[in-house]
Structures are given as structure tokens and as C-alpha cells.
Amino acid sequence: xxxxxxxxxxxxxxxxxxxxxxxxxxxxxxxxxxxxxxxxxxxxxxxxxxxxxxxxxxxxxxxxxxxxxxxxxxxxxxxxxxxxxxxxxxxxxxxxxxxxxxxxxxxxxxxxxxxxxxxxxxxxxxxxxxxxxxxxxxxxxxxxxxxxxxxxxxxxxxxxxxxxxxxxxxxxxxxxxxxxxxxxxxxxxxxxxxxxxxxxxxxxxxxxxxxxxxxxxxxxxxxxxxxxxxxxxxxxxxxxxxxxxxxxxxxxxxxxxxxxxxxxxxxxxxxxxxxxxxxxxxxxxxxxxxxxxxxxxxxxxxxxxxxxxxxxxxxxxxxxxx
Numbered sequence: 001x002x003x004x005x006x007x008x009x010x011x012x013x014x015x016x017x018x019x020x021x022x023x024x025x026x027x028x029x030x031x032x033x034x035x036x037x038x039x040x041x042x043x044x045x046x047x048x049x050x051x052x053x054x055x056x057x058x059x060x061x062x063x064x065x066x067x068x069x070x071x072x073x074x075x076x077x078x079x080x081x082x083x084x085x086x087x088x089x090x091x092x093x094x095x096x097x098x099x100x101x102x103x104x105x106x107x108x109x110x111x112x113x114x115x116x117x118x119x120x121x122x123x124x125x126x127x128x129x130x131x132x133x134x135x136x137x138x139x140x141x142x143x144x145x146x147x148x149x150x151x152x153x154x155x156x157x158x159x160x161x162x163x164x165x166x167x168x169x170x171x172x173x174x175x176x177x178x179x180x181x182x183x184x185x186x187x188x189x190x191x192x193x194x195x196x197x198x199x200x201x202x203x204x205x206x207x208x209x210x211x212x213x214x215x216x217x218x219x220x221x222x223x224x225x226x227x228x229x230x231x232x233x234x235x236x237x238x239x240x241x242x243x244x245x246x247x248x249x250x251x252x253x254x255x256x257x258x259x260x261x262x263x264x265x266x267x268x269x270x271x272x273x274x275x276x277x278x279x280x281x282x283x284x285x286x287x288x289x290x291x292x293x294x295x296x297x298x299x300x301x302x303x304x305x306x307x308x309x310x311x312x313x314x315x316x317x318x319x320x321x322x
Contacts (some may be wrong), residue, residue: 001022002021002022003019003020003021003022004020004022004096004097004099005018005020005096005097005292006018006020006069006070006094006095006096006097007015007018007063007072007094007095007241007292008017008062008063008068008069008070008094008185009043009067009068009070009130009159010046010067010068011046011067011068011073012044012045012046012066012067013044013045013300015044015296015299015300016296017066017293017295017296018070018318020070020094020098020099021064021102022064022098022099023060023099023101024100024101024102025100025101025102025103025105025279026079026082026102026103026106027076027079027080027081027098027099027100028078028079028080028089028098028099028100028101028106028122029077029078029079029080029097029098029099029208029315030075030076030077030096030097030099030116030315031076031077031078031088031092031115031116031271031314031315032075032076032116032118032119032312032313032314033072033074033075033094033095033119033292033312033313033315034074034119034120034122034123034310034312034313034314035074035078035184035299035302035303035310035311035312035313036072036073036074036122036123036149036204036312037070037149037302037303037308037309037310037311038148038150038227038312039227040072040075040206040303041069041303041304042094042229043056043065043069044299044300044303046065046066046067046163046229047066047229048066048229049229050131052097052229053065053099057209057315058071058073058092058094059073059085059093059101059223060092060093060096060099060101060107061094061268062094065174067289068293069288070094070095070096071094071178071233072093072094072095073092073093073094073117073122074091074119074120074121074122074123074222074310075090075093075094075096075099076088076090076091076109076115076116076118076119076121077089077091077093077094077099078115079249080148082103083103084103084106084108087108087109088108088109088115088118088119089106089107089108089109090106090107090108090109090118090294091105091107091272092105092122094208095292095313097292100151106197107267107270107274109215109274110215110274110278112182112278113274113275113278115239115280116282116286116312117277117283117286118274118277119148119286119310119312120153120277120282120285120286120310121138121270121273121274121277122154122253122273123149123150123310124153124251124274124276124277125253125269125270125273126150126153126225127150127153127154127156127157127161128157128187128276129251129252129253129256129257129269130150130154130200130202130223130225130267131154131158131250132257133223133249133251133257134165134198134200134221134223134251134261134266135198135221136161136197136198137161138161138162138163138164139161139162139163139164140161140164140165140196140197140198141164141165141193141195141197141198141217142156142158142161142164142165142166142167142169142196142197142198142199142200143156143166143167143169143187143192143193143196143198143199143215144158144166144169144184144199144200144202144214145169145170145189145192145199145200145201145202145203145208145209145211145212146170146200146201146202146203146205146208146226146300147168147169147170147172147175147178147186147252148171148202148203148259148309149285149309149310150162150202150225151168151200151202151203152168152175152178152182152235152285152309153282153285154200155168155179155182155184156182156183156184156201156281156282157276158184158198158200159182159183160183161182165185165193166183166184166185167184167185167186167187167192167193167296168182168184168185168186168187169186169187169188169189169192169211170186170188170189170203170250171188171207172306172307173188174211174307176186176282178284178285179201180283181281181284182281182284183281189207189208189211189227192211192214192215193215194215194217195217195218195220196215196216196217196220197217197220197221197222198220198223198232199212199213199215199216199221199222200212200223200225201223201224201225201226201234202225202226203226203228203231204226204227204228205226206233206234206235208226209224209233209234209235209236210220210234210236211228211233211283212224213236213241213248214236216244216246217244218244218245219244219245219246219247220244220246220247221246221249222246222247222248222249223249224248224249224250224251225251256269276284284310284311285309285310286305286311287308287309287310287311287313288302288308288311289310289311289312289313289314290302290303290311290312290313291314291316292313292314292315292316295313
């Protein structure tokens, strides 16, 4: 047995189940994967920039950008053999019914973390990195522009800083329902509090970036965590931008921030992200679930639906390898 059913993006807006290589190492039967809507939509539409094809390659990815490519990185499975047999683990792996990875690439779930919520781990790891890169601290007035999964998790973490005043901002008023469970406030873009100490921009839009810059106070940090793919965006650097001495800081989860690199490893950061997911309040970020067999037919609609937060893929039973 060398292959198992996997989701492949085979052309702009087209996905199929095709054989995916099992790989080498410990066998894991998939329980759930999560769709990372922003990144996977860029892959599905063939919009990965030529300059980023190497950096965008995920662990266990097959094929080459733009197509065909087996992609994804939010996987939760149950180990089928060896010392960890029967244990639930998180791994960076595409949507595939069964796979093998070295044991060192598998991270055990905390005992009090349900596997169905653990699909948020990659996004939580990114949110933790954004918080580190921003320098946000206790008592800060913080705005998070963009209430997708990453924005919501960033707001959740920021709201746990002692005394922090955190506002989640989105054009979709339905996202206001997320604020209370996450411990923060909600505002439409035209009512964002001004003079913020830190502003996170996570909407991947020029309008959102303009809102982020407008809501930043003097000497404040605007943390740009959006991923635009091959696109470009306008940045409003006129007006009071320079007189307020604002800083726009880029952040990317591929590296540990320099101030923490001497102590933190990728493994330590991922383990902490899983630990941070044990709060049941975060179930509000799971916006739907689809059986793996039905995924090719529904993938495009899930990615294009603005209501999608984290859409979970369910693997009902181990499927035969090919």
C-alpha cells in the first residue's frame, strides 16, 4: 500500500480525489482536516505568485504550483501503529485519508482537546506569532481588522492580555456574534476606536488596511498579517501617516520571531498552540462540516462563501490505500 485518496487541485476552480503518496514513517488514519480558506483559495484559483512557490510548499505536498497540487496543512488523525498507537495527533498534512510521517512530525493532542477542534492548530500557531510580532501588552487598546479565523483567534489571544481593550472589526455584521465568546468587542469599520496602541490587519483588502492605518494612534504598530498572493494593494501613506510615525510590520509564521528564536522551537510553538485550543468557546469558529468523499464537489463553494470560518472535513472511517 503506497497511496491513499487525497484531494488534488487540478486546474483553476477544479478539485478531484486522486491517489496521494502515503509517505514514510508512522501510519496515521485521518480523523479531520480543516480548510484554511484564505491560503487554500489562492491555491485553488492558481494565484500563488511565482516568487513564492518554494516558500508556499507545505509539508507532504505533492505536485507543483499552479496545478496539479495536493495541498493543505490542518490535519488531525489517529496513530495506527507503534508507541503512539491509538493516540490523536496534529500534523501539517494535506487533505488525505491516510498518511505516514516521521514520529517527530506528529504532535500529540492534549487530553482535554477534542480532535474536532484541533484543526484550528495551524491558525492558532499563526495568531500566536502575530501577537509576538506586534509587541502588544497589558492594558493596550487593540483593534483586529478582519474577523476570519485568524483574526478571531488573534483577538481571542489579545483579549487575554490583562486590561487589554480589544475590538474585532469586520464589514460582515454577522461576525459580531463571535465577539462575546472570544472576550472582545465588535465594531464596523466606520466605528473603530481611534488611537489604538496596536492594530492587526487581517482582511487582505485595501479598505481594511486603510481602516487599520486610520485607527492607529501616534507611534503605534500596524501588524500586517494578510496574505495577498499574486495581488497588490494600495497603502494610504498620505495624510497624517508620517506625522503619527506609524510602523507597518510584516509577520509570517514560517519563522520564529527573532526575540524568541533562542528559546522557542517550531515544536514548542505548535504544542503551545494546541494547549491554547482547549477552551470550548473556540468551537464558534467551526462554521461547517463536510464528509471527505463529498469534498471535491463542495470545495469551491466552501472557499468562495464569505460566511466560511473554519470548515471541517470529516473522515468517517479509514479508507483503503490504493
